[in-house]
Structure formats: structure tokens, C-alpha cells
Amino acid sequence: MMAANQPIVAGLRRVAQRHGDGVTPAQVALAWLLAQGPHVVPVPGTKRERWVAENCAAAGLPLSPEDLAEIAELPPARGSWD
DSSP states (O other): OTGGGHHHHHHHHHHHHHTOTTOOHHHHHHHHHHHTOTTOOOOOOOSSHHHHHHHHHGGGOOOOHHHHHHHHTSOOOOOTTO
């Protein structure tokens, strides 16, 4: 399934690169979740303090309408729930 989801990772990476150095695809994914509205509350898990800080920084990542449109056009994720 990992290979099947690579187009999604590539799309998130493109958006992250437009936002500059230090912005990760994971931050873009979390920022997208936060942009869905107050009824969506992401709860990312992590084992490392640096990843907690990275995840928190996603709350301050403004996604443009173009970013949101590009993410919306990505293929659906495939995983064990398929």
C-alpha cells in the first residue's frame, strides 16, 4: 500500500516546498485537517519531542485556496481499510 500512496506524499511535498524550508508534508496534512473546520480535531501520535513541536507548528501554517485545491485533487488514500 505504501507505493499506492506515493502520489499523495508527492502532492503534499509539493505544497510543503512552496511554503519554504522546514515545512514538512506531515505539517501540510495536519494543516489541511485543521482547515476542514472546527468539527475536525486531528490527534497525531508521536514518540519524539521534536515531532510534537513540528505537529504544533502545523496550526500556524496558512494554506492558500490553491494549496487546498491541489490537495483536494490528490487521489484517495489506500490502506488496510480497503
